[in-house]
Amino acid sequence: MVHFLLRPNWISRVRLALTLLGLPYTVCTSGVRSAITCPSSYPLRTGQPITSPITSICCNFRTTTVWTMPSSAAPHVKARCPQYPGSKIKRFPVPDDKVNWSQNWPQYSPVNYTDPLMTKKPAWADPDIGTFSPSFNSVDGAVDRTSFDGNYKVEKGIPLNPHGRTGLAGRGLLGRWGPNHAADPIVTRWKVDAKGEKVNHPVTKRPVLQFVAIKRKDCGEWAIPGGMVDPGEQVSLTLQREFSEEALNSLSASPSERAKLHERITKLFKSPGFQVFKGYVDDPRNTDNAWMETVAVNFHDDSGNSVSELPLQAGDDAGQVKWVDVDSSFALYANHSHFLELVAKERKAHW
Numbered sequence: 001m002v003h004f005l006l007r008p009n010w011i012s013r014v015r016l017a018l019t020l021l022g023l024p025y026t027v028c029t030s031g032v033r034s035a036i037t038c039p040s041s042y043p044l045r046t047g048q049p050i051t052s053p054i055t056s057i058c059c060n061f062r063t064t065t066v067w068t069m070p071s072s073a074a075p076h077v078k079a080r081c082p083q084y085p086g087s088k089i090k091r092f093p094v095p096d097d098k099v100n101w102s103q104n105w106p107q108y109s110p111v112n113y114t115d116p117l118m119t120k121k122p123a124w125a126d127p128d129i130g131t132f133s134p135s136f137n138s139v140d141g142a143v144d145r146t147s148f149d150g151n152y153k154v155e156k157g158i159p160l161n162p163h164g165r166t167g168l169a170g171r172g173l174l175g176r177w178g179p180n181h182a183a184d185p186i187v188t189r190w191k192v193d194a195k196g197e198k199v200n201h202p203v204t205k206r207p208v209l210q211f212v213a214i215k216r217k218d219c220g221e222w223a224i225p226g227g228m229v230d231p232g233e234q235v236s237l238t239l240q241r242e243f244s245e246e247a248l249n250s251l252s253a254s255p256s257e258r259a260k261l262h263e264r265i266t267k268l269f270k271s272p273g274f275q276v277f278k279g280y281v282d283d284p285r286n287t288d289n290a291w292m293e294t295v296a297v298n299f300h301d302d303s304g305n306s307v308s309e310l311p312l313q314a315g316d317d318a319g320q321v322k323w324v325d326v327d328s329s330f331a332l333y334a335n336h337s338h339f340l341e342l343v344a345k346e347r348k349a350h351w
Helices: 010-019 115-122 235-247 254-268 336-347
Strands: 001-005 024-030 061-062 113-116 168-172 178-190 210-214 273-281 291-303 318-325
Touching: 113 115, 168 291, 178 235, 178 273, 178 336, 210 235, 235 291, 254 291, 273 336, 291 336, 318 336
Parallel strands: 001 024, 061 273, 113 168, 178 291
Antiparallel strands: 178 210, 210 318, 273 291
16 A cells, blocks of 8 residues: 655646556545545435436547546545445445455455335335346346446346445445446536637646536535436436536526527537546445446537536536636545546646
8 A cells, every 4th residue: 555645736646646557545635635535426316316228328429548547456445435325334344455356255244235215116226136137237128237347247146346345235325236327527618818818827838628517515515517327318418418407407497598508508518528437436335236337528618609608507416506727726526636637638738
């Protein structure tokens, strides 16, 4: 384990370097939260399903040729958070060297926990294993149970987290056994002055990007708007829907306003998106048998005449919404800062 004491603006750079080298790490900072935290990346919404898509979740997104985020370079950390979120359930402690399922560990005895909400059998969630026979690693009727990481193991009819032990069995707060798919739209534009010219950062001399950020109601942290993929929904549509609901409050708009929003949003989201990340998410809600996966895509309003001209209005899970300068000093929720770093590097912008 590598330990560092660093200034906040160096954290993401060291974390990226260590991740690329496959080294586990702990970052300690003054005035910055510990790297081991427990907020969930995709908070639950009342009455909203946590589901996987029916169809193949593939789109024409451009992938970066410079930076990638390895999906299995280091053991997951948030997925081993001592206390499971939204409960008083304690996880069975799992050290780094016992995370991998290939490590023999007869003493491993995790608590089996599924949120009581599941006992009401909501339509968006799976039944308990034993009462139905899901077809894992494939499109299973109305649910796509494939993983971005490839085939995962299934033992005694129960899927195993491809990133290893978490200290908790069952589904926890997640609706699906196996992968639960989400999508994160990163909408950006160039920061411009009164004359419409790009603003360059005084230190790096690179143009400054801005992105749409929401302040989550559940934890008060700034984040990229995002949410769960609905059944039968392409990821491209999920990205558009989530941005419209969280950053433009489309659910509360009048029919005429909604039509205007749809026109502008559709124009932006039809442009070639830059796929920033696709894979497993180290989420505190993950268990040994259910886990989060996401696709993060950057949509850039290069001319500033698309989404940039629309009034931002917080909706759904958002308490506030605003354009924010892309900068390493701006604290963001979960691993969203790393997503923004990759976007900045791809667009040769200030970070």
